[in-house]
Amino acid sequence: MSYQQHQQLLETLHACMAACNHCYDACLKEENVKMMAPCIRLDRECADICHYLESAITRNSPFVSQLASVCAEICTACGEECKKHEYDHCQKCVDACFQCAEACKSIA
Amino acid sequence: MSYQQHQQLLETLHACMAACNHCYDACLKEENVKMMAPCIRLDRECADICHYLESAITRNSPFVSQLASVCAEICTACGEECKKHEYDHCQKCVDACFQCAEACKSIA
Amino acid sequence: MSYQQHQQLLETLHACMAACNHCYDACLKEENVKMMAPCIRLDRECADICHYLESAITRNSPFVSQLASVCAEICTACGEECKKHEYDHCQKCVDACFQCAEACKSIA
Amino acid sequence: MSYQQHQQLLETLHACMAACNHCYDACLKEENVKMMAPCIRLDRECADICHYLESAITRNSPFVSQLASVCAEICTACGEECKKHEYDHCQKCVDACFQCAEACKSIA
Numbered sequence: 001m002s003y004q005q006h007q008q009l010l011e012t013l014h015a016c017m018a019a020c021n022h023c024y025d026a027c028l029k030e031e032n033v034k035m036m037a038p039c040i041r042l043d044r045e046c047a048d049i050c051h052y053l054e055s056a057i058t059r060n061s062p063f064v065s066q067l068a069s070v071c072a073e074i075c076t077a078c079g080e081e082c083k084k085h086e087y088d089h090c091q092k093c094v095d096a097c098f099q100c101a102e103a104c105k106s107i108a
Numbered sequence: 109m110s111y112q113q114h115q116q117l118l119e120t121l122h123a124c125m126a127a128c129n130h131c132y133d134a135c136l137k138e139e140n141v142k143m144m145a146p147c148i149r150l151d152r153e154c155a156d157i158c159h160y161l162e163s164a165i166t167r168n169s170p171f172v173s174q175l176a177s178v179c180a181e182i183c184t185a186c187g188e189e190c191k192k193h194e195y196d197h198c199q200k201c202v203d204a205c206f207q208c209a210e211a212c213k214s215i216a
Numbered sequence: 217m218s219y220q221q222h223q224q225l226l227e228t229l230h231a232c233m234a235a236c237n238h239c240y241d242a243c244l245k246e247e248n249v250k251m252m253a254p255c256i257r258l259d260r261e262c263a264d265i266c267h268y269l270e271s272a273i274t275r276n277s278p279f280v281s282q283l284a285s286v287c288a289e290i291c292t293a294c295g296e297e298c299k300k301h302e303y304d305h306c307q308k309c310v311d312a313c314f315q316c317a318e319a320c321k322s323i324a
Numbered sequence: 325m326s327y328q329q330h331q332q333l334l335e336t337l338h339a340c341m342a343a344c345n346h347c348y349d350a351c352l353k354e355e356n357v358k359m360m361a362p363c364i365r366l367d368r369e370c371a372d373i374c375h376y377l378e379s380a381i382t383r384n385s386p387f388v389s390q391l392a393s394v395c396a397e398i399c400t401a402c403g404e405e406c407k408k409h410e411y412d413h414c415q416k417c418v419d420a421c422f423q424c425a426e427a428c429k430s431i432a
């Protein structure tokens with residue numbers, strides 16, 4: 001598929017990458033960092049794979065579908081972890097992750 | 109700086125990454141690929157560093173300024189190379205690269 | 217799994233990444249670049265995913281298995297393409313890719 | 325420079341990437357994660373830039389020197405932070421970071 005067709009997906013991936021990296025940064029500044037350790041870890045995982053998939057789509061990689069499948073799984077795991085925390089940065093991350101997981105599933 | 113303040117920069121970097129990866133993909137499909145070899149190479153360099161800087165900004169990296177300085181240089185080199193070719197994908201890449209180089213210089 | 221247990225896998229991934237990026241560089245310098253276009257594309261895909269998996273393993277990512285499965289598929293595709301060309305850089309890449317595909321399958 | 329000439333540098337970069345990602349993983353498992361927050365952040369920064377430079381060298385990027393200069397700075401910052409902590413993973417990271425900083429300076 002052309003990258004024009006994927007414009008919406010690219011925006012969703014970008015939003016998820018940004019939300020995860022922002023959540024990562026914010027978690028590292030929280031008082032109770034220990035509680036946030038799994039969130040920090042998953043935020044990095046999720047930001048990195050969304051980022052990777054974004055680039056793969058724009059360069060017309062033949063492996064977008066397989067990568068999207070893994071990305072959907074990572075987004076879901078990150079969203080589930082963030083759901084446990086009431087911080088604003090976590091709640092924003094939940095929405096971005098679940099939306100991105102759906103978008104990835106649709107092309108996987 | 110917060111990632112909100114950098115929203116405009118993020119969009120510029122993202123647009124440049126997408127334009128470079130699209131140009132890379134299109135160059136590989138041209139009849140005269142040999143002529144486009146330097147463009148293919150620089151497109152990858154530029155897409156990758158823009159992508160890297162995007163992630164660095166969103167995770168509030170302490171090294172955004174230094175990375176932006178390198179990114180500006182790579183964007184300029186890629187824009188100069190694309191300027192030599194009349195293909196639509198190259199001309200779009202010129203604009204994206206030079207705009208991104210300026211944006212990067214402003215924070216370097 | 218610990219990153220010590222994966223020392224061998226890391227070396228295999230690293231060797232594959234280096235072989236693919238070297239092949240990419242060499243293909244761009246060949247006389248008949250057009251013929252090498254699919255190889256250039258797959259070299260980048262393969263180098264990038266091997267690289268990504270290397271980092272994921274060293275940071276103890278919970279998603280190593282899924283990523284290894286995609287990596288195995290990309291390594292195989294890149295090895296199959298390189299097999300078509302007699303250049304030394306392509307033949308070295310074939311070996312690195314198929315060895316890496318096997319290593320990835322063993323943990324997928 | 326060819327990637328053969330850079331074999332030693334590649335190993336140093338790879339060792340630093342692995343040490344930083346291992347330290348990142350270990351820090352997230354420590355009792356006092358809050359104390360390790362700056363280390364976690366710098367470990368990711370340092371692992372990512374070493375990783376990036378490794379790939380740039382193997383693909384014969386024209387921008388290795390500029391990237392190495394930024395990498396040296398990030399390695400130094402990460403090493404200085406890890407020096408504050410007596411954990412084995414931090415002390416190993418100190419050595420890897422300072423060695424990598426020197427190697428990067430020599431080509432910057």
